[in-house]
Amino acid sequence: MQDQPVISVQDVGMTYRSRDGLENQVLQGCNFDVASGEFVSIVGQSGSGKTTLLKIISGLVKNTAGEVQVRGRDVNEALHDIAMVFQSPVLLPWRNNLDNVMLPMEFRKRATRQSREYGLELLDLVGLGDKAKKYSYELSGGMQQRVAICRALVSHPEILLMDEPFGALDAMTRDSMNIELQRIWQETKRSVLFVTHSIPEAVWLGDRVVVVGDRPGRIIADIKVDLPRLRTKEHRYSDDFARYVAQVESLIGVSGAIS
């Protein structure tokens, strides 16, 4: 049982049919697994179908080919194990941070005192324990995204899906959020599927980097990143790191997207 992957993506394809009958193949024959507690980055050009892939795994979008299993079950039965972090934090401005974190539990009708305490613990974990009663407009973009991560973790999901969560942040905030995320991941021991279009970010964070080529979106490489944990900022300047980045860059370049 332990060896069973948490997420298993088999031959997944996605074809949209437009109203005038044209078929638009967004994804084709995608195969990969995510092991328990693993951090997998997905990189690719914008429009390569990364987000669609994530939405299929989350059960929000139904794939037209192949199969996605979560712990051996169909995604639609496993929704409770999944949480998602979006590019924009989308916090509700009329709720304070703790109440924003609690939103998924209210949706699930499981907002108990214990879950509220866990919400506070999570805010503590991301260094926002003293901001529980503050509102999102009182926080910086990075802090808001940390609240959104807490909101995703509050339901004890096994799998955290992250769709370019730091894409809207400035470079410096982004770097510190990467360090933060690694720490959160280590402490909460979730499986993470992390979509980004920043290659260094993908390499630095990931145990593996899944490279998605475009038109149609397909997996062109699945690279194991053999860098030590916990990774530090200094790892970004190591030769090994540079080699991984160069490898991924060349792969994405080969697929013809960089002009």
Add this chain to the structure above:
Amino acid sequence: MSQAMPVESTMRVGAASPEKSPEVAPQRRQGQSVPVGVVNAVKAVVGVVGVLALWELAVLLLRLPEYLMVGPLSAVQEFFARPEYFMENAFITVQEALAGFALGTALGVLCGAVLYYIPAMRHFLYPTLIAIDTIPKVALAPLFIVWFGFGFESKAFVAMAIAFFPLVINTFDGLSSVPNELKELARINRAGRWMQMTKIEFIYALPSIFSGAKISISLAVGGAVVGEFIAGSSGLGYVILLANSQVDLPSMFAAFMVLAAISLIFFFLISVLAQRLLPWRNYSK
């Protein structure tokens, strides 16, 4: 205390504010010592008074006869000559407008929500609704009089017909502006439809609904007046028509001013309510 200040002391706008000694923050800008709201209010009052003064001056200088144009002063005089006459009629207009506004708001929000949540309704009815909206609601007033008689109801319904549409559109737009991510969040967490509506969508739409209400309230007052034009024996619309037949311009202008005051007060009340209910609006985006 104040005599300790140097003679050529700094100018202050909000004179009587009991605040800390100026040497604590010597470079403080004027705008910070007086609340922005007060400054804006003062500017607005200055603007209104200025325009009224120009108007009075123009009437005086152009020597316009009283059957053509009167200045604001004679309108004010007229009002105070028989205030109960204007207030009683204003009260009637206010009742009609409020009843129409309340009904129009309730129906408008309901209709906007139905259009948003039931795609079939949207496809079938939205174009029709837009088409109906192009009819000037004023043109419907005679019909309402046929249907509802010469009393209170027909005016309230004219007011309702006018107040209705901005709320349909704004409710629909407000609901449509809910970010996709929030809907996805709700779906991932298996939130029921009702949960999603009450915890996210309706609250999200509230600012937009309030904007619609601000537009509708003055429209509703106008609707009531039009109703009174056509079939009134009371109300400010009737006052205006009566004054018109007697070439009594001071009374007409007094009625205009009362109407403006009514709309302004309602607009103000809705704004205050919006600020109370939706404090986050002032901060987010």
